[in-house]
Amino acid sequence: MGNLTQAFTASSYARSVLLTRGGRNERVNIASPALSAELIDILSTAVDHVLAPTRLAVLCDMDGTLLDTEATWLDTVRATFAAVGITASAELVASLEGATTEQASARIVAELSGTPVDHETVAAQLEAQSLAAMEGNIRWCPGAEELLRSLDAAGVPLVLVTSSSRRWVEAAARHVDFSLFMHTISADDVTHTKPDPEPYLRAAALLGRAPEECVVLEDSEVGLRAALAAGCTSVLVRADGASWGAHAHELVPGLRGTDAAWVRAVAERHARPLTP
Numbered sequence: 001m002g003n004l005t006q007a008f009t010a011s012s013y014a015r016s017v018l019l020t021r022g023g024r025n026e027r028v029n030i031a032s033p034a035l036s037a038e039l040i041d042i043l044s045t046a047v048d049h050v051l052a053p054t055r056l057a058v059l060c061d062m063d064g065t066l067l068d069t070e071a072t073w074l075d076t077v078r079a080t081f082a083a084v085g086i087t088a089s090a091e092l093v094a095s096l097e098g099a100t101t102e103q104a105s106a107r108i109v110a111e112l113s114g115t116p117v118d119h120e121t122v123a124a125q126l127e128a129q130s131l132a133a134m135e136g137n138i139r140w141c142p143g144a145e146e147l148l149r150s151l152d153a154a155g156v157p158l159v160l161v162t163s164s165s166r167r168w169v170e171a172a173a174r175h176v177d178f179s180l181f182m183h184t185i186s187a188d189d190v191t192h193t194k195p196d197p198e199p200y201l202r203a204a205a206l207l208g209r210a211p212e213e214c215v216v217l218e219d220s221e222v223g224l225r226a227a228l229a230a231g232c233t234s235v236l237v238r239a240d241g242a243s244w245g246a247h248a249h250e251l252v253p254g255l256r257g258t259d260a261a262w263v264r265a266v267a268e269r270h271a272r273p274l275t276p
Helices: 002-010 037-044 070-083 090-094 101-111 119-134 144-153 166-173 198-207 221-230 243-247 260-269
Strands: 016-021 024-029 057-060 158-161 183-185 214-218 233-237 250-252
Touching (some): 057 198, 070 090, 070 101, 070 119, 101 119, 119 166, 158 198, 198 214, 198 221, 221 233, 221 243
Parallel strands (some): 057 158, 057 214, 158 183, 233 250
Antiparallel strands (some): 016 024
């Protein structure tokens, strides 16, 4: 009953709330701005979960979701393969979408079949080449900046959650404004990167939110797996119809035209009980 009471008192101005009963979401109208303790007691015996409007948070991937950088990253990966004498297939390059420089360099070294190449050297070269390729080519994906501003204006807290290094985030921040984010989680801030759920669990914890209260915006398979493993509501921002995208809670081709109301509607459609 505690969560229920907090949800109502935190939004006493609301005229309706979204309740989940018997596995189904339904909106219940409230006749007066405040509910009596008696009514709360009655509802708490039948309600599994309330999605409190003030508890919504949004956790955003960076490359490919907010920033139009994923293609440049994959071009750099392809060029790095070529530099060590490997003609990488489209499938091999695509499998490194959303990967960290360490994950990508490990795959490059593995493809060399025993040729003595230092993993750390390849990782450093890959990051340096990526940063050089990105310089002057970093820009928002269509609709991304507008969505962030809408969420901020609505009081929804934001966290940037990326598999890129802190150095990469700082380079991007020279070209786009990340000031709306309350926190940033980079590959340097966690022990395990995506597809492990640690980055998203850490982001939710920094905001004092349960994962179920967070909507994640992602564009890659590793990112989607991380969001789902963390227990967040996942929105896959992708236009190519990848088969694995069916696992996302919602799939959209892009962020153009989205706003805070749209994100809140997504959260309400997929509201579920909080993990104890």
